[in-house]
Amino acid sequence: MTRKTLMKVVLAAALALPFAAASAQAQDITAFQEALGQPKPFSNIPKPWPLKKLVTPGKLTVGTTGSSPPRTFVDPSSGQLTGSYVELFKKIGADLGLEVEFVRLEWAGILPGLAANRFDLACDGASWTAERLGSSQFLMTSPTAVNATVAITRKDTGIKTFDAAKGKALGGVRGEIYFEGAKKALPTAKPTEFPGLPESLIGLQNGQVDLVALNLANALNVLASAPNKADLVLVGPALEVFAQGLCVNPNQPDLLVAVNTLLGNYRTDGTLKNLIGKYATSTAEVDLLGRIGY
Numbered sequence: 001m002t003r004k005t006l007m008k009v010v011l012a013a014a015l016a017l018p019f020a021a022a023s024a025q026a027q028d029i030t031a032f033q034e035a036l037g038q039p040k041p042f043s044n045i046p047k048p049w050p051l052k053k054l055v056t057p058g059k060l061t062v063g064t065t066g067s068s069p070p071r072t073f074v075d076p077s078s079g080q081l082t083g084s085y086v087e088l089f090k091k092i093g094a095d096l097g098l099e100v101e102f103v104r105l106e107w108a109g110i111l112p113g114l115a116a117n118r119f120d121l122a123c124d125g126a127s128w129t130a131e132r133l134g135s136s137q138f139l140m141t142s143p144t145a146v147n148a149t150v151a152i153t154r155k156d157t158g159i160k161t162f163d164a165a166k167g168k169a170l171g172g173v174r175g176e177i178y179f180e181g182a183k184k185a186l187p188t189a190k191p192t193e194f195p196g197l198p199e200s201l202i203g204l205q206n207g208q209v210d211l212v213a214l215n216l217a218n219a220l221n222v223l224a225s226a227p228n229k230a231d232l233v234l235v236g237p238a239l240e241v242f243a244q245g246l247c248v249n250p251n252q253p254d255l256l257v258a259v260n261t262l263l264g265n266y267r268t269d270g271t272l273k274n275l276i277g278k279y280a281t282s283t284a285e286v287d288l289l290g291r292i293g294y
Helices: 003-036 084-095 107-115 179-187 197-204 216-225 253-269 271-279 284-292
Strands: 061-064 072-074 099-104 121-127 145-154 169-173 188-195 211-215 232-235 240-250
Touching: 003 072, 003 232, 061 084, 061 216, 084 099, 084 253, 107 121, 107 169, 107 240, 121 145, 121 179, 145 179, 145 197, 145 216, 145 284, 169 179, 169 197, 169 232, 188 197, 197 211, 211 216, 216 232, 240 253, 240 284, 253 271, 271 284
Parallel strands: 061 099, 061 121, 169 188, 169 211
Antiparallel strands: 121 240, 145 211, 145 232, 145 240
């Protein structure tokens, strides 16, 4: 064999190695997937889960606004707190072997309440930010939804995009990240803060503000169910897109582990999607979790 021929043989063998390795790896992955079968919830969990620093032993104390439909709201016919996240909190409590007690308050008091040890768990889906993920005042769970900052307005304002909202009267819920983000994006807008979403919608209806910044899930619910929905329109495109999760008392890292484990199960077995679909017109906020690795 000549030197030139030998070099060709060696080169061909060297080039074949990565492809052979890739092929073997693909076969291993296929075999692994076949052995695992369909995704299944993780069942080997403590029952009940030993949680050491609950605000009240044997009880899961949950802080919620009760004014963020379809996630949390008061049913006008029964006067009872209900919604997809109310059911989610109840499911978490049941799976942890705990009685669930809800404490209603404005959003502005939720995160300080966690830091003050008033609740074990809270937030009707709080958006991830660098500041929140790194906060010492509370802990954030793995995502329960993907959401975005949008706005709604009355059709008679003629506003269709955020660019067209410059200098307009902007409303939003005090302390919400969507309102704060909209204020930064629209520095010439005239901001008015409200204690909750219902109050901001009243402000929009009576002309106190021209548009209301809120998250996409709430906006879609308003556009589908508000008494004056025919007079409203969505403002976009979205200013920001967020992963959202629940918030945990900073003194309870064991609760964070427990909740994250359960949320993983709920994403796998369809519980989370079913709860959202029970109250909302779309389950996109859960379906899109796969786009961010969940």
